[in-house]
Amino acid sequence: xDTDSTPRTAPSSPFFAPSTPNVTVTEQTPGxxxxxxxxxxxxxxxxxxxxxxxxxxxxxxxxxxGIVGIPYAIKQSGFLAGVLLVLICAVLTDKSLRLLVATxxxxxxxxxxxxxEAAYGPVGFRFVALNMLILSYGAxxxxxxxxxxxxxxxxxxxxDNKPMRRAILLLVSLTVMLPLASKRDMADLAFTSRLSxxxxxxxxxxxxxxxxxxxxxxxxxxxxxLLHRTVHFDTIFVGLxxxxxxxxxxxxxxxxxxxxxxxxxxxxxxxxxxAVSMSCTLALICGVSGYLGFLENTSGNVLGNLxxxxxxxxxxxxxxxxxxxxxxxxESFVARHVCVVLxxxxxxxxxxxxxxxxxxxxxxxxxxxxxxxxxxxxxxxxDDLGPVLAITGAIGGSxxxxxxxxxxxxxxxxxxxxxxxDQSWFGTLSRTRQVGDKSAKRPMGDPATDSAGERIPLVxxxxxxxxxxxxxxxxxxxxxxxxETGLDPFHVAAMKWVLWFTLGMPIWCFLAKAGKxxxxxxxREMAMKSPHPxxxxxxxxxxxxxxxxxxDQKMTIDSSNAAFMIAPGExxxxxxxxxxxxxxxxxxxxxTAISGGGGGGGGGGLPPPLRNNPSDGNNTPKILSINxxxxxxxxxxxxxxxxxxxxxxxxxxxxxxPAGWSDFLIAILYILFGLLALVAGVLSLVQQQ
Numbered sequence: 287x288d289t290d291s292t293p294r295t296a297p298s299s300p301f302f303a304p305s306t307p308n309v310t311v312t313e314q315t316p317g318x319x320x321x322x323x324x325x326x327x328x329x330x331x332x333x334x335x336x337x338x339x340x341x342x343x344x345x346x347x348x349x350x351x352g353i354v355g356i357p358y359a360i361k362q363s364g365f366l367a368g369v370l371l372v373l374i375c376a377v378l379t380d381k382s383l384r385l386l387v388a389t390x391x392x393x394x395x396x397x398x399x400x401x402x403e404a405a406y407g408p409v410g411f412r413f414v415a416l417n418m419l420i421l422s423y424g425a426x427x428x429x430x431x432x433x434x435x436x437x438x439x440x441x442x443x444x445x446d447n448k449p450m451r452r453a454i455l456l457l458v459s460l461t462v463m464l465p466l467a468s469k470r471d472m473a474d475l476a477f478t479s480r481l482s483x484x485x486x487x488x489x490x491x492x493x494x495x496x497x498x499x500x501x502x503x504x505x506x507x508x509x510x511x512l513l514h515r516t517v518h519f520d521t522i523f524v525g526l527x528x529x530x531x532x533x534x535x536x537x538x539x540x541x542x543x544x545x546x547x548x549x550x551x552x553x554x555x556x557x558x559x560x561a562v563s564m565s566c567t568l569a570l571i572c573g574v575s576g577y578l579g580f581l582e583n584t585s586g587n588v589l590g591n592l593x594x595x596x597x598x599x600x601x602x603x604x605x606x607x608x609x610x611x612x613x614x615x616x617e618s619f620v621a622r623h624v625c626v627v628l629x630x631x632x633x634x635x636x637x638x639x640x641x642x643x644x645x646x647x648x649x650x651x652x653x654x655x656x657x658x659x660x661x662x663x664x665x666x667x668x669d670d671l672g673p674v675l676a677i678t679g680a681i682g683g684s685x686x687x688x689x690x691x692x693x694x695x696x697x698x699x700x701x702x703x704x705x706x707x708d709q710s711w712f713g714t715l716s717r718t719r720q721v722g723d724k725s726a727k728r729p730m731g732d733p734a735t736d737s738a739g740e741r742i743p744l745v746x747x748x749x750x751x752x753x754x755x756x757x758x759x760x761x762x763x764x765x766x767x768x769x770e771t772g773l774d775p776f777h778v779a780a781m782k783w784v785l786w787f788t789l790g791m792p793i794w795c796f797l798a799k800a801g802k803x804x805x806x807x808x809x810r811e812m813a814m815k816s817p818h819p820x821x822x823x824x825x826x827x828x829x830x831x832x833x834x835x836x837x838d839q840k841m842t843i844d845s846s847n848a849a850f851m852i853a854p855g856e857x858x859x860x861x862x863x864x865x866x867x868x869x870x871x872x873x874x875x876x877x878t879a880i881s882g883g884g885g886g887g888g889g890g891g892l893p894p895p896l897r898n899n900p901s902d903g904n905n906t907p908k909i910l911s912i913n914x915x916x917x918x919x920x921x922x923x924x925x926x927x928x929x930x931x932x933x934x935x936x937x938x939x940x941x942x943x944p945a946g947w948s949d950f951l952i953a954i955l956y957i958l959f960g961l962l963a964l965v966a967g968v969l970s971l972v973q974q975q
Contacts, residue, residue: 332641339476340546344561346479347535357576361584363525366516371529376566379533382691383558392941396820397540397638404808405697405801418537421682422620429610430665436607452666462611467618468654472545482612489605490572497579527970530963531683544821550937680967688960695953697801699945825939
């Protein structure tokens with residue numbers, strides 16, 4: 287039986303408890319009579335989409351409604367600074383999307399929250415899950431409010447006629463948004479996402495066409511006047527607070543990646559590169575043309591600068607409202623996913639296998655309707671929730687887009703980070719801080735650990751110098767004493783301590799130690815579970831002997847992955863095993879066909895002719911017929927061939943090689959940029975108020 291890593295107990299309600307759907311079928315007996323029996327209903331495979339559909343879903347998740355706020359962000363940052371920030375945020379988003387998925391594959395985790403759990407335990411799991419819920423719910427709420435404004439304006443409803451505006455919101459959302467959000471798989475939204483991207487493209491070019499760029503450009507004196515607007519240091523934080531969240535999509539990355547056919551790292555890189563490039567191009571066209579067209583009069587929503595009496599302005603607002611109809615389901619999928627991992631029981635629910643859990647229509651429709659109701663009520667009741675949505679977006683966006691990827695990478699590779707610190711200029715400080723720390727251990731078998739697992743130097747500092755008969759001078763004696771004790775001179779030690787705290791090394795080492803400890807626990811738990819493929823794609827890894835021994839001691843038999851046979855006087859034989867490990871060095875899936883010792887059969891490798899009959903009370907062996915032996919041998923060979931084919935299709939782990947300082951520097955910069963973006967988002971909100 288699989289060990290569920292979540293500490294929750296199974297809810298009493300069958301709605302949340304794991305269930306195996308059954309179907310009643312009618313069978314005819316050999317005597318000619320008919321009987322009805324219940325059989326397990328076969329699972330419906332998750333729908334998949336290709337590169338184009340997956341890219342469209344990701345573009346749809348990135349663009350959202352933030353595209354119309356890019357000109358305002360450039361205005362606050364300055365022209366040159368705003369353009370550079372757009373490019374920087376696009377590059378960081380592309381890198382973080384690939385980094386998240388590659389790190390998750392490295393430890394065989396199928397979702398964002400389980401990747402955080404592998405490093406930081408339940409705290410990391412809840413941190414990511416709650417931020418995903420906050421961000422997705424806030425986006426759902428804002429999209430519904432945009433739909434209310436856009437379609438009310440389209441139908442000519444007066445802004446003061448609130449009952450009619452609410453009726454239009456309910457009519458449009460119940461007709462289009464709720465049915466789309468009730469789909470089971472993300473791949474089912476590929477068509478509407480393509481349509482949304484097409485409409486976004488028309489919208490951006492319409493804004494660029496309607497913006498009076500030539501007139502405004504001439505009014506400021508051409509390029510000379512524009513050069514004086516390169517950077518606005520007094521309000522650049524406001525622009526950063528807007529632009530840093532313009533490409534937020536990490537909360538939906540795993541759902542989209544798992545919906546792709548053949549979800550390899552290379553194909554996912556193609557998807558992220560295409561989607562982020564498309565989104566960045568649209569953002570630059572809309573932002574530059576909108577800002578150059580309206581300059582200091584640019585509003586937070588550039589559509590507000592268009593002429594109200596122009597039909598093109600009405601068309602632009604309508605297109606924005608239509609795109610919201612197709613973006614809302616993507617965010618609803620994320621919120622529904624969080625509800626699955628938080629409230630439903632079982633391993634599949636905990637790992638975010640939404641297609642299996644929500645294959646039941648009552649669960650899928652019921653959960654989607656509850657989320658829709660919770661979002662549509664405040665959207666219909668209020669006209670302006672800007673401050674609330676801004677603060678939730680700042681917190682959720684910064685935590686998921688920048689802080690989360692950096693923390694997860696640092697935690698997953700925490701052991702390697704600590705090794706690099708020990709080998710660096712700060713090594714003496716690190717070893718000094720570890721004196722008396724019984725929990726600081728190296729991997730088993732490491733020559734730098736003693737029998738108790740404590741960290742010890744490779745060479746004893748007290749005896750590493752050979753005795754000499756020469757009497758050293760006073761200065762030489764001081765140097766020798768410093769070297770023998772492993773201590774630095776005072777001025778060097780003081781400089782190290784200053785840099786140690788200035789660079790935040792205590793924080794990074796603390797996170798690395800916490801991640802190392804969490805990953806060791808994750809390894810032990812995963813070693814006791816029967817392996818199964820993850821929806822974002824598996825990779826080849828190397829197994830450590832420690833976890834391999836734990837998994838070999840596991841006696842649970844998964845008939846879909848292994849076939850065990852025990853003969854009298856024989857040892858346990860695994861004819862077909864598909865084993866895996868998820869440790870710091872990676873995992874290598876292996877398939878083995880091992881014949882039993884002793885008797886058994888010739889060169890054909892037939893199974894032993896005798897076996898214990900578990901149904902008998904005694905130990906009487908049962909004789910297998912030739913047909914049974916041939917049938918079992920054929921089944922075993924077929925399973926072995928299937929496993930070999932699956933292994934051949936696995937891709938290499940991108941993080942199999944030990945991480946270097948540059949990798950950890952990128953992770954730390956992500957964390958710092960996320961904190962900066964969070965502060966900037968809050969400051970921009972305060973300044974707007």
